[in-house]
Amino acid sequence: MTQRLATTPFGRRPMTLGMISSQVTARAVPKDATVHKWHVFQDIKDARIALGATDRALAILDALLSFHPDTALSGDSELIVWPSNDQLIRRANGMPPTTLRRHLAVLVECGLIIRRDSPNGKRFARKGQGGEIEQAYxxxxxxxxxxxxEFKDLAEAVRSEKKAFRLVKERLTICRRDIAKMINAGIEEGVPANWGRVQHAYQAIVGQIPRTAPRQTLEAIAEELEGLWAEVREALESFVKTQKVDAIESGNGRHIQNSKPDSKFESESGLRDEEEAGGNVADTDNVRSLPKRELPLGIVLDACPDTLWLVKGGGGIRNWREFLAAAEVARPTMGISPSAWEEARTAMGEQQAAITIAAIYQRQDQINSAGGYLRSLTDRAKAGKFSVWPMVMALLRAKLEASKAAGNGAETAAVDLETAGKVVRTESRLEISDALRRSLNKPGRGS
Known part of the structure; x- marks a missing residue:
């Protein structure tokens, strides 16, 4: 083949500096360079977006490469193909002529092919006497x-970016799943923590995730989620470790005994009547003797049955989450301010604060200031002098005493037997100190 003469496009198509740059690059091909055309085409497909090529343009490039008989392309071989538009359309799966012309121009603009137009714009090859191609257009x-x-490097960069993007998406998915389920587990198992705050923080982070975003944005969000994940995981693991220690101590019979079993809390000024009505007069040291385990939900509902009235639709309370929702409904009905409620949740833990609200709601007709009473109990909780165990036990005993006073019929006797059985079973599970049991057994306690 002789020298290449045509360097500008035929017809109205203008010459651009990009075309000149492509021609300069093509002339710099080493004569001994050899590549596998389909391997290079795969790199081009992977780097398609970085190159600015379209899917249709790559379909046309695939067809153009198929017109070259060799799989291995070398720098000293003939590298011009001259298929007609009809031939290209057939190999490009019936692409319309206008679409073909438009995407051929895309290939030229991306520098993937170079036009070698004849004087009349036709594509053909002129052969010599020996059958060798002298000139091709x-x-x-x-x-x-x-x-x-260059295509290989671009393809590697694109593949690495796709992999990094896929990994950060996986991190986000796993973090979201883990945090949501750990929060549910913490609420269901009664782990002491401000789960309302944790849920709010989780929703705030997840709300930042856009529908489409670059990898860097997702990386920042994933780091925030992983920080929250570590916080929730730490709360659950600390609770599990505490439970194991308590189980070991309970199995060995090592209980902290009260050195002053008859000492009582001093009632806060103006709130003595409310504390006695709620059954919360407890010994300071007896609070330390209480087990670290959380109260079973069934026992709490037996002691505070009025809480069931707060459930929407009149359904029952099946788990701690529904119990917490009922407590949120009870709080404003008793005039307890949001600040008092938040302070109680911080000091006691969300589940313990909800049980306290339910107990106050159960005896609200005997309490003058529910908000002041809750703040008093919150102060005691901050000092480590408050537990919901005696409060719930007192309500159960009050329920038993009330059923005894109602009459001696067969139905009343059955209620007595059921309530007394629950109290006995609960106390048998508590493994509390003798001093606390004597305090709970005092006549008139919790009435």
């Missing part, structure tokens, strides 16, 4: 060799 695919390393 069509599409020069020499950029496939000249830019092979």
């Amino acid at each position: 069509g599409f020069d695919i020499s950029p496939i060799i000249a830019r092979a390393e």
Whole structure:
């Protein structure tokens, strides 16, 4: 083949500096360079977005490469193909002529092919006497060799970015799943923590995730989620470790005994009547003797049955989450301010504060100031002098005493037996100190 003469496009198509740059790159191809055309084409497909090529343009490039008989392209071989538009349309799966022309121009703009137009714009090859091609007009695919390393580097960068994006998406998915389920487990198992705050923080972070976002944005959000994940995990693990220690101590019979079993809390000024009505007069040291385990939900509902009235639709309370929702409904009905409620949740833990609200709601007709009473109990909780165990036990005993006073019929006797059985079973599970049991057994306690 003789020298290439055509360097500008035929017809109205203008010459651009990009075309000149492609031609310069093509002339710089080493004669000994050899590439596998389909391997390079795969790199081009992977780097398609970085190159600015379209899917249709790549379909046309695939067809153009198929017109070259060799799989291995070398720098010293003939690299011009001259298929007609009809031939290209057939190999491009019936692409419309206007679409074909538009995406051929895209290939030229991306520097993937070079136009070698004849004087009349036709594509053909002129052969000599020996059958060798002397001059060819069509599409020069020499950029496939000249830019092979560039395409490979771009493809590797795109693959690495896709992998990093996939990994950060996986991190986000796993973090979201873990945090949501750990929060549910913490609420269901009664782990002491401000789960309302944790849920709010989780929703705030998740709300930042856009529908489409670059990897860097997702990386920042994933780091925030992982920080919250570590916080929730630490709360659950600390609770599990505490439970194991308590179980070991309970199995060995090592209980903290009260050195002053008859000492009582001093009632806060103006709130003595409310404390006695709620059954919360407890010994300071007896609070330390209480087990660290959480109260079973069934026992709490037996002691505070009025809480069931707060459930929407009149259904029952099946788990701690529904119990916490009922407590949220009870709080404003008793005139307890949001600040008092938040302070109680911080000092006691969300579940313990909800049990306290339910107990106050159960005896609200005997309490003058529910908000002041809750603040008093919150102060005691901050000092480590408050537990919901004696409060719930007192309500159960009050329920038993009330059933005894109602009459001696068979139905009343059955209620007595059931309530007394629950109290006995609960106390047998508590493994509390003798001093606390004597305090709970005092006549008139909790009435």
